[in-house]
Amino acid sequence: MIRIVYIIIGIAVLCISSGAASALERFPPPEFESGYEFPSTTTPHPQQDIYEYIDAIVLLAALSLSAYLVLRKRSRRAIFILMVFSLLYFGFWRKGCVCPIGATQNIVLSIFDNSYTVPAVIVIFFLLPLVFALFFGRVFCAAVCPLGAIQDLVLLRPVSVPSWLESGLRLFAYVYLAAAVLFAATGSAFLICRYDPFVAFFRLNGNLNILIIGTCLLVISVFIGRPYCRFICPYGILLRQLSRLSKWRVTITPDECIQCSLCEDSCPFGAIRKPSINWPATEYESGKKRLAVLLILLPILILFCGWAGSGLKKVMSRMHPTVRLAERIHLEDAGKVEDTTDASLAFRATGKETETLYAEALNIRANFGLGGWFFGGFIGMIIGLKLITVSVWRQRTDYEAGRASCLACGRCFKYCPMEHARLKKIKEATI
Amino acid sequence: MSENKENINRRHFLKDGLWATCLAGLAGLGGFFLGKIKKNNTVWQIDPYICVACGNCATYCVLEDSAVKCVQVYEMCGYCDICTGYLEPEANPPDTGAEKELCPTGALKREFVEDPYFEYNVDESLCNGCGKCVKGCTIFGNGSLFLQVRHDRCLNCNECSIAAACPSGAFKRVPANEPYLLKKVDHA
Numbered sequence: 001m002i003r004i005v006y007i008i009i010g011i012a013v014l015c016i017s018s019g020a021a022s023a024l025e026r027f028p029p030p031e032f033e034s035g036y037e038f039p040s041t042t043t044p045h046p047q048q049d050i051y052e053y054i055d056a057i058v059l060l061a062a063l064s065l066s067a068y069l070v071l072r073k074r075s076r077r078a079i080f081i082l083m084v085f086s087l088l089y090f091g092f093w094r095k096g097c098v099c100p101i102g103a104t105q106n107i108v109l110s111i112f113d114n115s116y117t118v119p120a121v122i123v124i125f126f127l128l129p130l131v132f133a134l135f136f137g138r139v140f141c142a143a144v145c146p147l148g149a150i151q152d153l154v155l156l157r158p159v160s161v162p163s164w165l166e167s168g169l170r171l172f173a174y175v176y177l178a179a180a181v182l183f184a185a186t187g188s189a190f191l192i193c194r195y196d197p198f199v200a201f202f203r204l205n206g207n208l209n210i211l212i213i214g215t216c217l218l219v220i221s222v223f224i225g226r227p228y229c230r231f232i233c234p235y236g237i238l239l240r241q242l243s244r245l246s247k248w249r250v251t252i253t254p255d256e257c258i259q260c261s262l263c264e265d266s267c268p269f270g271a272i273r274k275p276s277i278n279w280p281a282t283e284y285e286s287g288k289k290r291l292a293v294l295l296i297l298l299p300i301l302i303l304f305c306g307w308a309g310s311g312l313k314k315v316m317s318r319m320h321p322t323v324r325l326a327e328r329i330h331l332e333d334a335g336k337v338e339d340t341t342d343a344s345l346a347f348r349a350t351g352k353e354t355e356t357l358y359a360e361a362l363n364i365r366a367n368f369g370l371g372g373w374f375f376g377g378f379i380g381m382i383i384g385l386k387l388i389t390v391s392v393w394r395q396r397t398d399y400e401a402g403r404a405s406c407l408a409c410g411r412c413f414k415y416c417p418m419e420h421a422r423l424k425k426i427k428e429a430t431i
Numbered sequence: 432m433s434e435n436k437e438n439i440n441r442r443h444f445l446k447d448g449l450w451a452t453c454l455a456g457l458a459g460l461g462g463f464f465l466g467k468i469k470k471n472n473t474v475w476q477i478d479p480y481i482c483v484a485c486g487n488c489a490t491y492c493v494l495e496d497s498a499v500k501c502v503q504v505y506e507m508c509g510y511c512d513i514c515t516g517y518l519e520p521e522a523n524p525p526d527t528g529a530e531k532e533l534c535p536t537g538a539l540k541r542e543f544v545e546d547p548y549f550e551y552n553v554d555e556s557l558c559n560g561c562g563k564c565v566k567g568c569t570i571f572g573n574g575s576l577f578l579q580v581r582h583d584r585c586l587n588c589n590e591c592s593i594a595a596a597c598p599s600g601a602f603k604r605v606p607a608n609e610p611y612l613l614k615k616v617d618h619a
Contacts, residue, residue, distance in 0.1 A: 350481075
């Protein structure tokens with residue numbers, strides 16, 4: 001009986017409907033005799049915008065407090081407490097979204113895609129830490145970033161990373177930044193959000209692969225201080241470069257350095273720069289030659305990497321769902337695959353022309369070709385500049401916190417005897 | 432000595448210049464967005480006319496209990512006894528007491544209104560957003576059942592994990608003050 005009804009319904013449906021997805025009133029709503037009234041569909045509202053602005057205010061307050069604690073109060077304990085607060089508030093309470101690291105992508109997307117407008121809060125989240133870096137150094141990394149905080153908390157047995165390895169690994173962060181910008185600009189994906197290793201902890205739930213990556217990073221963080229911040233974080237790259245220029249910055253001691261070398265191993269992030277040896281006059285000639293070679297090499301590197309990046313357009317454009325879909329449809333139409341996917345079925349149900357899809361996909365691929373030049377060129381430039389900076393000799397007389405690398409965590413303060421003298425814990429600091 | 436001093440001054444000048452440029456750049460970026468930004472935040476929502484109810488919503492949400500739920504627009508519902516969103520296609524006759532429900536979690540409930548009409552309600556605490564009922568209702572029925580992101584649950588991730596996995600591109604960013612894309616009664 002039921003089967004017959006279904007068959008009738010099925011035939012009726014086939015007769016009436018042109019597309020399965022369109023909603024049709026196949027069965028007109030009944031006119032009730034019992035005075036029944038249609039209930040209304042509930043639409044629970046999202047969190048009010050006001051909370052977003054509270055976030056922005058908390059961010060501003062935390063950044064200001066962090067700058068004060070790092071530069072004036074000079075107290076590691078206070079920085080630590082603020083860091084825990086940030087982890088609890090921006091991490092576990094606000095579930096790690098929105099964060100300045102990811103906001104970079106929204107900014108990029110809104111520049112390249114006119115139909116996407118970025119909410120005010122995201123602009124504030126992106127700009128505030130950068131402005132603070134320009135004035136006070138990386139105070140955002142020190143005590144405001146929840147991703148930094150969760151790694152800093154588990155740093156129990158710090159081992160030092162040799163500086164050549166540190167610089168080499170840091171290249172990955174530049175590549176990651178370039179990739180995140182490229183994929184956001186082409187509207188393909190938000191890479192930083194998709195592979196955020198710690199957000200799964202903040203939400204206490206998430207994709208298994210990301211949870212595994214996050215756990216591995218946390219285990220590594222026990223020994224190697226803040227691996228995400230140093231070798232992966234794309235926003236950290238922006239903060240690094242701006243904090244090079246910062247008006248005020250972390251000093252191991254505000255007084256004169258007595259070169260006691262006590263602070264030398266205090267930094268778990270390898271950010272303390274030792275006093276340089278004297279001018280290596282004997283190497284002057286060869287150094288000059290090397291620098292000249294590197295300067296000539298720089299544009300060649302940029303062009304070569306740009307060319308290579310643009311050559312990757314076929315692979316990279318697959319990150320975009322439209323390109324993936326077009327390739328799939330092409331395979332199916334060419335008879336190279338037998339089965340179908342949800343996406344290809346959904347596309348065919350819309351009744352769109354395959355040609356328009358192909359045109360769209362080719363357009364996106366062309367964008368990747370152009371973007372690839374910038375992507376590769378940027379990486380080439382970074383490699384070239386890195387080679388140049390290691391060849392340039394810089395004079396340094398005191399122990400200093402590296403302008404770019406210092407995360408302003410405040411660990412080195414208490415290692416300095418001058419600091420103890422300043423706080424009147426000892427009478428006088430001598431070597 | 433004087434040369435050295437000049438050197439430092441030049442370096443300071445360059446540094447200050449660069450610093451000011453960066454600050455101006457950031458201010459410029461801020462100003463650029465000031466003209467462009469929307470006061471309202473955006474939230475994720477499913478366009479029910481594009482959605483194909485593939486089932487990804489049930490599994491890809493970062494929440495254990497997906498933020499996507501089935502909703503019912505009652506004005507569109509046919510109140511059928513034999514509902515293709517409620518029952519499996521080959522269900523037993525309704526008088527056997529062993530008819531098979533489509534919903535894997537028993538979230539779609541029905542209530543007798545008057546002969547022969549039944550009201551269908553979604554129990555959101557049970558619904559996992561798999562869209563099985565949506566498929567049944569859209570293919571054979573009026574399409575009054577469809578999936579929506581429920582904003583009392585949604586975390587509003589910057590990149591929605593379900594949106595990234597959506598095969599039909601039904602996920603959109605919509606203004607937070609109009610956070611739902613409900614189907615409308617179509618009297619055509």
